[in-house]
Amino acid sequence: MLENAIKDLLYKIADDQLILGHRNSEWTGFGPMLEEDIAFSSMAQDKLGHSLAFYTLLHQMGEGDPDTVAFMRNADQFHNSQLVELPIGEYDFSLIRHFLYDNAEILRFESLSQSTNEEIAKIATKLKGEVRYHVLHANTLVKQLGSATQESISRLQQSLEYALPFALGIFEPSKHEQELIDAGIYSGEAALQNQWLERISAVLEKTHLKLPEIANLQPVYGGRYGQHTEHLQPLLDEMAEVFKIDPTAEW
Amino acid sequence: MLTPEHIRDFLDEVKDPEIPVLSLNDLGVITGIEVAEDGFVTVRMTPTFAGCPAMEYMRAEVEQSLKRHGVQAFTVQMSFSEPWNSNKISEKGRKALKEFGLAPPQPYQGILVLDILEYAECPNCHSTNTEMRTPFGPTLCRSMHFCLNCRQLFEQFKPL
Ligand SMILES: [Zn+2]
Numbered sequence: 175m176l177e178n179a180i181k182d183l184l185y186k187i188a189d190d191q192l193i194l195g196h197r198n199s200e201w202t203g204f205g206p207m208l209e210e211d212i213a214f215s216s217m218a219q220d221k222l223g224h225s226l227a228f229y230t231l232l233h234q235m236g237e238g239d240p241d242t243v244a245f246m247r248n249a250d251q252f253h254n255s256q257l258v259e260l261p262i263g264e265y266d267f268s269l270i271r272h273f274l275y276d277n278a279e280i281l282r283f284e285s286l287s288q289s290t291n292e293e294i295a296k297i298a299t300k301l302k303g304e305v306r307y308h309v310l311h312a313n314t315l316v317k318q319l320g321s322a323t324q325e326s327i328s329r330l331q332q333s334l335e336y337a338l339p340f341a342l343g344i345f346e347p348s349k350h351e352q353e354l355i356d357a358g359i360y361s362g363e364a365a366l367q368n369q370w371l372e373r374i375s376a377v378l379e380k381t382h383l384k385l386p387e388i389a390n391l392q393p394v395y396g397g398r399y400g401q402h403t404e405h406l407q408p409l410l411d412e413m414a415e416v417f418k419i420d421p422t423a424e425w
Numbered sequence: 426m427l428t429p430e431h432i433r434d435f436l437d438e439v440k441d442p443e444i445p446v447l448s449l450n451d452l453g454v455i456t457g458i459e460v461a462e463d464g465f466v467t468v469r470m471t472p473t474f475a476g477c478p479a480m481e482y483m484r485a486e487v488e489q490s491l492k493r494h495g496v497q498a499f500t501v502q503m504s505f506s507e508p509w510n511s512n513k514i515s516e517k518g519r520k521a522l523k524e525f526g527l528a529p530p531q532p533y534q535g536i537l538v539l540d541i542l543e544y545a546e547c548p549n550c551h552s553t554n555t556e557m558r559t560p561f562g563p564t565l566c567r568s569m570h571f572c573l574n575c576r577q578l579f580e581q582f583k584p585l
Contacts, residue, residue: 209559209569216561223476227505300508303537303585304474307560307568310542 176357179350180291181235182253183359186348186398187282188228189254192244193406194275195221196413197262206265214268217308224301231293245417249407250400257340259397259406263333266326269319270333273312273377274341278370280305285366290358313377320381327382335386342367342393427496429458432466435494439486442479443564444582446521449483453513456506466491466499471509474565474585511584522582523548528570530584537584545581547572555579 199218205211229240237243257275262268283305286298319326345367348354355362371388378385396402436455441447449455449470457469468487472480484501491499511530514522519529528545543557545568552574560568560583567580 209561212563213559213561216565219476219478219565220474221476223472223474227475296508297505300505300510301475303510306537306542307583310539311560 176353176359177235179348179353179357180294180359181232181237182348182350183354184228184232184235184294185253186255188225188232189252190258190275190279190344191221191225191228193252193254193409194258194271195219195225196409197258197260198268198272200262201268210265213311214272217272217311220304220308224304227297227301231297234293241417241421245410245414247410249402249410252400252402252406252410253398254402254406255340255344255346256394256397256401256403257337257343259403259409260337260340261405264329266319266329267333267337269312269315270330270337271341272308273316274337274374275344276305276308276312277373277377278341278344278366280309281366281369281373282360285360289360294359316377316383317380320378320383331383334383338386338388339391340394342388342391343395343397345370346393346395346398348398427460427464427466429460431494432458432460432468432491432496435490436468436487439483439490442482442486443566444522444525444527446525447514447518449487451515451518451521453515453518454480454483454509464498466496468499468501469507470501470503471505471507472503473509475505477565479564509585511582514582526579527567528579528581530582533584541584542568545570545579547575547577548579549577550575 195218198214198221201211201214203211205214225244226240229243232243233239257271260271280302283298283302286294287302289295289298320330345363347363351362354360375385433450436450437448439449441449441452452473454470454473455468456471459467470484470487480503484503487501512532514530522529526548528548531541531544533541544553545555546553547555550572552572554573555570556573558569558571558578562569562580566583568583569578570581571578
């Protein structure tokens with residue numbers, strides 16, 4: 175049924191934003207420079223706002239209310255890609271994850287802004303404008319640091335090689351793939367992945383970083399079907415803890 | 426008899442808490458005002474940035490303002506059905522931003538291209554010889570720029 179297929183797609187998007195939003199917020203007060211501290215905190219706020227927009231849409235489609243859905247599920251009920259749940263690590267990793275993720279996200283929103291589902295199209299049109307700033311930020315910093323010192327280049331290269339198989343997991347096909355494409359909801363994961371590779375290659379070409387041969391990589395799948403690393407549940411517990419203390423707290 | 430125009434006038438008193446010179450009307454976040462036969466008032470709003478923490482505050486302020494003016498039966502709805510973009514900031518709003526020391530967003534047609542994101546006119550010396558330092562400022566709606574003419578850092582209300 176198309177409705178279930180759409181819900182599955184919206185959960186993927188909302189859960190990615192929620193989890194990455196919480197991860198980004200862990201940089202608050204710890205950024206390597208004040209500017210980056212502010213950038214990651216701002217992006218965290220944006221992403222939490224984006225997840226709320228999609229949970230609200232899901233609620234209108236008959237799913238639970240956004241607070242319950244965001245804070246009361248267990249890891250195996252989450253549809254986020256494993257990339258976003260990984261700990262923030264060093265700044266290099268967080269920057270590379272942000273670069274890989276947001277370049278994918280903007281393409282997803284661009285595709286959804288053309289969706290035959292009007293509600294989704296409206297939200298995607300609005301949010302892609304906000305994500306454009308995230309992409310601008312990521313691309314600018316990757317270009318700078320990816321051509322700066324030998325150390326910054328090699329650290330970013332290492333993070334890139336580590337993160338890439340997880341990033342391919344963003345595009346894990348769903349069992350509803352063809353139904354969504356046929357109904358004109360969006361262009362599908364395979365098409366998004368191809369466009370994404372072009373976009374990130376174009377940025378990396380302007381740096382000293384090398385994009386590993388994609389065909390040789392084993393994508394990390396499972397996240398979209400509720401299989402997660404050991405890092406997700408502790409994060410969810412922490413989020414639920416804050417929510418239980420003050421259910422009225424702002425997102 | 427209350428009309429939508431009356432309500433719009435009331436909402437002129439409600440300001441963006443992060444930019445107290447800008448009313449919600451001038452910010453462009455009020456997307457609809459209806460007064461039903463029986464006097465029931467519906468105000469529709471849409472967020473500037475989806476994650477903007479000031480939106481809930483603004484909604485509450487709208488409710489307060491309606492109450493203050495004796496409106497008893499009303500609802501204030503927040504939705505994306507008419508999404509906000511920075512072209513919705515009024516001329517008056519743009520002037521107010523400038524006087525506040527915040528560069529207004531450059532109006533644009535069609536798709537927002539990178540050039541417009543990075544373009545800003547310095548609110549101090551009006552030079553356009555400026556560069557973007559970072560797309561993230563003290564609030565979600567502001568970016569940071571540097572004026573190469575008067576060599577001062579300034580903020581812009583982001584085009585979106
Ligand atoms: Zn100047």
